[in-house]
Amino acid sequence: MDNSVRYENTASSQSIITNHKRLIQDIAALMFNLENQRSPEETNPIVNSLLQSLIEQVRLEDEFMRQVAYPDFNQHRREHIVLLRDYNEFKRIFENCGPSTLISLRMQKIFNLFIDHFQRVDRKLGAY
Numbered sequence: 001m002d003n004s005v006r007y008e009n010t011a012s013s014q015s016i017i018t019n020h021k022r023l024i025q026d027i028a029a030l031m032f033n034l035e036n037q038r039s040p041e042e043t044n045p046i047v048n049s050l051l052q053s054l055i056e057q058v059r060l061e062d063e064f065m066r067q068v069a070y071p072d073f074n075q076h077r078r079e080h081i082v083l084l085r086d087y088n089e090f091k092r093i094f095e096n097c098g099p100s101t102l103i104s105l106r107m108q109k110i111f112n113l114f115i116d117h118f119q120r121v122d123r124k125l126g127a128y
């Protein structure tokens with residue numbers, strides 16, 4: 001997975017890069033557990049960790065965009081809201097119903113949204 005998002009070397013941009021790596025690790029760990037039908041006890045901590053790293057990523061990127069008066073702030077923010085909404089919906093269903101083929105397919109769709117966002121929208125922000 002390519003996470004070569006470039007930001008100027010500031011403290012906030014370093015936090016964005018560090019948390020972005022954590023977010024990608026959480027996504028990879030969750031996909032692994034779902035594909036291998038690991039138990040909810042094993043997977044729930046990853047589900048929670050991913051939500052925390054996603055919330056932190058959105059917070060850090062929003063802060064950075066405000067600092068630099070980023071022109072595409074509203075569009076970028078709209079995509080974050082969709083990612084948070086879709087992931088929270090996945091989390092709610094997973095916690096109620098546990099692992100299944102359907103929940104894996106749902107997460108695969110969200111996974112594709114994450115990758116698309118990283119490669120298209122975050123990369124553009126990183127190059128700003």
Ligand SMILES: [Fe+2]
Nearest residue numbers: 061076121122
């Ligand atoms: Fe983003």
